Amino acid sequence: MYNTYFIIILSILVFGFLLERILDHLNFHRWKSDLLEKLASFYSKEEYKKAYQYNKTKDRFSLLTDSLSFIIMILFFVLGGFAWLNGILEPGIDSEILLALAFFGILFIASDLISIPFSIYNTFVIEEKFGFNKTTPRIFVFDKLKSYLLTIVIGGGISYVLLWLISELREDFWLYAFLVVLAFSILMNFFYTTLILPLFNKLKPLEEGELKSAIEDFASKVKFPLTKVFVIDGSKRSSKANAFFSGFGRKKKIVLYDTLIEKHTTEELVAVLAHEVGHFKKKHIIKNMVVSFLQTFVMLYILSLLLFHETISVGLTNAFGLEGTNAVLHINLIAIAILFEPVNLILGLFGNIVSRKYEFQADRFAVENSNGEALASALKKMSAHHLSNLDPHPAYVFFYYSHPPLIQRLEEMNS
Ligand SMILES: [Zn+2]
Secondary structure (H helix, E strand, C coil), X not given: CCCHHHHHHHHHHHHHHHHHHHHHHHHHCCCCCXXXXXXXXXXXXXXXXXXXXXXXXXXXXXXXXXXXXXXXXHHHHHCCHXXXXXXXXXXXXXXXXXXXXXXXXXXXXXXXXXXXXXXXXXXXXXXXXXXXXXXXXXXXXXXXXXXXXXXXXXXXXXXXXXXXXXXXXXXXXXXHHHHHHHHHHHHHHHHHHHHHHHHHCCEEECCCCHHHHHHHHXXXXXXXXXXXXXXXXXXXCECCCCEEEECCHHHCEEEEEHHHHHHCCHHHHHHHHHHHHHHHHCCHHHHHHHHHHHHHHHHHHHHHHHHCCHHHHHHHHHHCCCCCCCCCHHHHHHHHHHHCHHHHHHHHHHHHHHHHHHHHHHHHHHHHHCCHHHHHHHHHHHHHHCCCCCCCCHHHHHHHCCCCCHHHHHHHHHC
């Protein structure tokens, strides 16, 4: 059990946890108790105090949950929990695919059950205390049930297909698996707003009126092929606001949260939309998709090499406490997922660098084609309302932020 792979996997888990703690610590102690001068123009002292308390509460809470899940993972790994679970399931299940599905299914349910009390505390205590929560216990329970159902149908379905490919084609599985993942993501993109989203929210077309005509005027001015604008009842769960694009080609849709419409002027909403259109015009969406497909392609190829390498595959299985000379597929999938973590960290870091650059470009597009002042005022309003951390530590931003901090965006827009 305590072979080289055991040491590598343990080190990756510990390193990942420590890195997170260091970054969190830096960010946590960055907050000054006094309002910074450059924020004073749009943050009142009271709002700042509230944001300070909200962020501190959130940080402490995630320290608790992260530490707990880290300890559980380490103990389960070091004490041979994965081998123990495998030992219980294996005698009763002949098929390699069904055994793997049962194994992952049980791990999923167990980790979800552990997380439920924390999720309840986060929604009904923390978010409630700061005035964001609109979720009722009934919505919470139904959301849970619906997402279980989706996980079983969609997650179970795609996992079955991928496991079947591995077990039938062995080391040649990766190219077919890639095609399946490719087709699956494109389908999900097409049907997200028509099939998945309506399970959780009501979508209705934006009513005729001032806002709709302003959006249509803007779209025709910048030659954006506007199809449909929808309003979603985000207010059902939280007072936090958002807007997004979904789908592509003729299925393209713009979705605005009712909470966003409620709190902003027409000029501000058009400017927010102009930012989103900027992402589309600068081809950010399609570029991101191509990059993520390339990553999947390479990852699946490396997965096939590791999974079917004679000594590595047996070594990984042994590291999880299963003796013998047979590699166990589902154990090795978990092992390789952990081995990929440092790679994912680096890819995510580059992804965030690119994403922050794209945000500046989309802001620039909005400034040039819509109203920069209105965008700035919408961004300020949203930050203040969401009690965002307006002055995060640069190291934290470098690793985790997909969007530049507000102050940088405002400076860049004014330059
Ligand atoms: Zn953006």
